[in-house]
Amino acid sequence: MIKDELARLIKEGYNALGELEFAESTSGYLLYHWSNRNSLAETRIYRSVEDARQIARYDSRGAYRPLKGAPNLPNGWVIEVATIDELKKALDFFYPGAIGTWLGYHAGTVQPVCLRQTLNRQTGMYRVTRRLTDEQARNLVKDACRSDGRCLRTILWGIEDSQPPDFLPSSKCDPSVDQTGQNRAALPFLCLEACNLLVAAARTRMKESSS
């Protein structure tokens, strides 16, 4: 069970994921933004798992956050939950599938999918992305997925099959590196395949280059 594995990982000392940090408390678990680790008494308290979904939906200025891995999670809140199951659900609202992906990758049941494979299966309005050149792809990923301002996930896929993402900084491809720069005991936050936002950005790039 994923929640049991999460409980084990917390016992081993992991206490962070993306911009989040979590800790065991006398009544269960606390979940909060890393910037509030020393100011929890000043934060707003939430006790429902579903609050996590709402907090993760908008940034501090009220703008919609379609990309959950973007480093713009608002701070100033703490979620108190009673059980590991609730903590797992809350983490899945903030970073959907992150724990399951890490556990699956660690167990060898899921593998990275290269960008070319992702683009080659696109149809409809995204079919045009099949024509993205390797150079265009490398430049796009370097810009759209960078950890400083775009996405905190660690990229494990390359442009072509069996190619490592060696065009990226080595830290962006190392699951042991905390992409926030906080050097915490963070659970790896993996990207095993290009997301729809990157595919959409590839389409925009193709449209720009053809006009």
Next chain:
Amino acid sequence: MEDLGVTRSSVHGAILIDRNKKGDRIRAPRTARPLACWNLARLRIPFEELGGGIQLTNMPQRWRSSLVLVGHGSTLNPDSSAPTFQHADEIVRRGIFGEVYCSFWKEEPSLREVLRMVESNDVYIVPNFISEGYFTQIVIPRELELEGPLTHRAGKVIKYCEPVGNDPRMVDLLFHRAREVAPNVPPDKTSLLIVGHGTNLNEKSAEAAQSQARAIRKKGVYAEVSEAYMEEPPFIADWAKNTSQPNVIVVPFFIADGLHSYQDIPVLLGMESAPTVAASQQEVFRRNPYHLGGRALYYASAIGTEPLMADVILDTIDRFDRKHLYDSAA
């Protein structure tokens, strides 16, 4: 197994209710009951006959199963995925499934990652889409790597259900929504206009709205029932010449109050001169009726935002099991 004394099993239309030998309504206990027995022992009462009151689908517990509700989602509009979350929350509240997840084409969790979250080995995938079409026939099966209605993979049985818009109860929901938005207009002086997306990518997109309009027309309640589309004829923008009655009720046959139903369609209807702000910041429905060209136009919220959609989702799963029960047990 407890004898529930359920005897009546006719199927009429929409709401599912168990009855005993005396005809009294009973509620099945939440203990495991063989699925085939449960399916035969349910009585459907048309929604209209219940006076529009909300009746909940009585479904057995499926603690060993998970439900993945698939929506389109949006990278621009936070309201797009709201109905999918709303219906998922309602199903969670009823405590039927061991796990309930939402997944989206344009939001997270994506279709590529959602199955990594699922723990149970019996997984129902329900597209929260209004019709069969490009997404239900190409995109969702491709992204989830499905082999058909039933996919056996890595110890899991993945059951791919029909889109919610296929459910026979959608006709009742459309009636309900039309009456709700224009409660006092005489039906014999009213045109009901079902508006859909329509696309040249898949002919089934328009078929869904057509079949709903046909079914409503047959009931003979409204003087006129028509359909119109954004991207294929008859076009929404031609509503004035394609309808004849002094009152016109427009119900978007869409899943969410997204950019189409809040911004594009009001412009096509002439209610707004240009696309305006996002759904959650508007009061488009509070200004009914709109007086345009000597007609009174009533504009409804998208049909997919109707709370009864949670029951439609459960019905969709029930229908899947009736159709594929023996295949999935194999």
